[in-house]
Structures are given as C-alpha cells and as structure tokens.
Amino acid sequence: MTLTAKRAIITGSNSGIGLGVAEALAAAGAEVILNSFTDRAEDHELARDLGARHGVAARYIAADMSKGGECRGLIDKAGGCDILVNNAGIQFVAPIEDFPTEKWDMILAINLSSAFHTTAAALPGMRAKGWGRVVNIASAHGLTASPYKSAYIAAKHGVVGLTKTVALETAGQGITANAICPGYVLTPLVEAQIPGQMQVNGMDRETVIREVMLLRQPSRQFATVEQIGGTTVYLCSASADQVTGTTISVDGGWTAL
Ligand code: NAD
16 A cells, blocks of 8 residues: 555654654655654654655654644645644643643643644645545544543544544545544653552552553553554555544554443
8 A cells, every 4th residue: 555645744743653653654655744843953853764764755844733823834834735644632630620721721722723723724735636634643532531631531522523524524525534542552651651650559560551551441452653553544545435534443442341
C-alpha cells in the first residue's frame, strides 16, 4: 500500500502517538508535516531525520493548537493536505469543583477546537482533489468516562461527535473522517508516570502497569504507537474507502467491558 503523492499533516507530532503516526505514514510513502507549538532546532531536525530514513519529504511547522488562527495557519503554510491527523492533546486531572477554568479552556481548545479549525481549513483542498482522509485521535475516553478527567472526556466525546458530522458533510466526495480510540498507549508521557506510581503504591514496575495503569484494559497490555500508526495507514487505504463516521478502538478490550 502506498501513500506516495499524499501530503499528511499530523498535529502534535514531535513525540508519542503523533510521531508514531508520522513514522507509519512516511513508511507508506506519504510526505509528512510534523507539528507542535515549539520551534526548536531539534524539532526541525526530527522532521529531516524522519524524511531521510523513509525517503520522503518531511517538514516541521510550528503552530500552537490552542489558537484557532494558528491551527488554520498550519494548513495554509503546509499548502493544504490530503491526510489530516488531529492528534495534539493534553491532560489535567482534578475533581470538577476544583478544576481550574483555564485548564478546562486549554484542554477544550487543544483537544477539540483545534480539530474543528484544521478540518475547516483542510476540507476545501480535499474536495478540490476528490480525495481526503481526516483521522482524529480520540481516546477510549471518547466513548467512556472516568472520574476527575471532565475536560479531557468532554473534549474526546466532542471529537467523536465532530468526526461523525465531518463524515456526513463529506460523504460521497472521496473523503472519509474517522476517530481512533486508543486505550493506554506506552508513550514517553505515560512512561514518565510509572516511577511515581511505583513509589506511591509501593509496587514494582510490572505490578504498577498491570494492577494500576491497565486496570481497565482487559488485555493488561499497552497499545503501541506502531499500532496506532498502522490503524491510521489502514484508514488511509482503499480498503477503508467506505469506512467513515466511525470509531476504531485500539484498547485491549476496555470498551467491551
Ligand atoms: P504526548 O504528550 O507524547 O503528545 C502530545 C503532543 O501534542 C506532543 O507532540 C505535544 O508537543 C503536542 N502538543 C501539546 N500542546 C500543543 C499545542 N498547544 N499545540 C501543538 N501541539 C501541542 O502524548 P500522547 O500520549 O502521544 O498523546 C497524543 C494524543 O493521543 C492525545 O490527543 C491524547 O489525548 C491521545 N491519547 C493518548 C493515549 C495514551 O495512553 N498515551 C490514550 C488515548 C488517547
């Protein structure tokens, strides 16, 4: 399967799932645009290295996904895209009555509104070509809830709803819109939480992973960034031409419970 001649923009892709998705799309032949809000030499180097390893064009474009104008500007600066992966996301955990308003606003802006802005900016170019893929990285928390994550869960449920609407507005136009709903994925962000959990719970690494972090994931195994990348490549393939407006869970059975 080749995505040669397709340009992919992946928001929030200088680490974790976004970078894994970029790797998978580049391996399938796509030109990739990496993004985050920083503008460091190492961000641009990351894109150069990724492009060189896969023999594809690759660029890094800095844009802050908490700002609508910069979201739309990312699409314009890239010259449009054939594949849009809305991945940028942050988390904050607190009971609703203690949840800081600025954290709520920031999570809604980055995790939900950014996808509205980038999609609105990208769709005209996709329609002109009669081909496009919108892949939103939602979460198992786009389908189920947990306490203390009100903003994240509201935003991820919103992403699933936005995905369905985009699918209806683009149906029959060669464009699909879908949401991938990962369970826990072992990214640097999650890895960094393990030592603290070991200390708080007095457990070894394996027990923390199995009994604390993956309590709700029946497989008791993390999903991997490679698996999310592979699912994205599938959604970009011809096999998925009629897969639109849906969610694909990559969660070890979490949402089957
Ligand atoms: P991560 O922290 O490694 O990646 C988040 C990315 O978003 C980073 O590249 C970061 O630089 C970027 N980002 C943050 N704020 C930004 C901003 N204002 N503008 C542009 N980019 C910004 O975390 P991750 O685990 O790879 O998460 C990626 C996505 O996957 C998120 O939407 C997250 O909600 C979702 N997700 C993660 C998991 C998991 O277990 N890791 C599970 C389900 C869903």
